[in-house]
Amino acid sequence: xxxxxxGFRHQMFEDPLRLFTPKAAAAVLLSLGLLxxxxxxxxxQTGILTTYTACPPVAIPAPAGDITLFxxxxxxxxxxxxxxxxITNLRSTCDETGEYIIxxxxxxxxxxxxxxxxxxxxxxxxxxTVVQAGENVVSKRVSRVGVHFEPGxxxxxxxxxxxxxVLRSAATLPDDIRRQITRERRPGDPQAALDPMADPAxxxxxxxARFELFVGFDLSEDQLRYNATR
Numbered sequence: 001x002x003x004x005x006x007g008f009r010h011q012m013f014e015d016p017l018r019l020f021t022p023k024a025a026a027a028v029l030l031s032l033g034l035l036x037x038x039x040x041x042x043x044x045q046t047g048i049l050t051t052y053t054a055c056p057p058v059a060i061p062a063p064a065g066d067i068t069l070f071x072x073x074x075x076x077x078x079x080x081x082x083x084x085x086x087i088t089n090l091r092s093t094c095d096e097t098g099e100y101i102i103x104x105x106x107x108x109x110x111x112x113x114x115x116x117x118x119x120x121x122x123x124x125x126x127x128x129t130v131v132q133a134g135e136n137v138v139s140k141r142v143s144r145v146g147v148h149f150e151p152g153x154x155x156x157x158x159x160x161x162x163x164x165x166v167l168r169s170a171a172t173l174p175d176d177i178r179r180q181i182t183r184e185r186r187p188g189d190p191q192a193a194l195d196p197m198a199d200p201a202x203x204x205x206x207x208x209a210r211f212e213l214f215v216g217f218d219l220s221e222d223q224l225r226y227n228a229t230r
Contacts, residue, residue, distance in 0.1 A: 054166075056103055056164065058091075063227035063228060065086055065087045068230075069083040081114060083122055092105040099167070105161065109157060110155070110157045116154045117152075119151050121146055122146070126143060127142050134207065162215050177206075181196045
């Protein structure tokens with residue numbers, strides 16, 4: 001669960017989120033409250049209408065989307081690969097109507113093993129981490145998902161879930177910043193051609209209002225190193 005404050009920034013150096021970029025580019029998180037029947041991309045005299053949501057985008061940070069288990073565990077030879085699994089089909093729903101923005105994510109774990117002679121259960125750890133402003137870890141929760149192989153079955157899959165809560169006020173732009181970004185710009189206005197994002201204060205406020213939910217396998221340092229160099 002998230003508590004709307006940055007409490008785990010010191011974990012970033014050890015977290016794969018800092019070491020690797022996400023597979024999916026994160027959308028900017030704003031809550032601008034644009035009204036009316038206009039559609040996304042409509043062009044007006046004063047610019048192009050774009051709507052934003054306070055819901056955090058959900059992504060799998062690379063290479064935390066894959067995990068490889070070896071037997072023996074200390075070997076890194078291809079012949080010692082025991083189980084390989086990946087996270088895929090990540091989807092999310094979001095409720096931004098209350099005090100907290102609640103995001104529920106689902107994903108699929110697809111696994112393959114080397115020895116299919118007997119039934120087997122493999123338990124894999126995964127994390128759900130919310131990051132603010134691209135670098136501050138707000139919360140990290142580690143869970144586990146089990147994959148069951150029947151006798152003779154080389155491939156198996158299962159599903160997992162992740163949930164986050166972000167304080168809505170933290171993901172909403174201050175009124176003065178919102179007005180600066182959305183103010184009407186008329187022809188002849190000397191300020192019309194100025195990009196509001198060029199203002200450091202505006203840019204910093206937009207960054208602070210940006211949250212992302214990352215889901216991936218909770219890998220050891222050796223596993224991260226293996227994924228990065230294979």
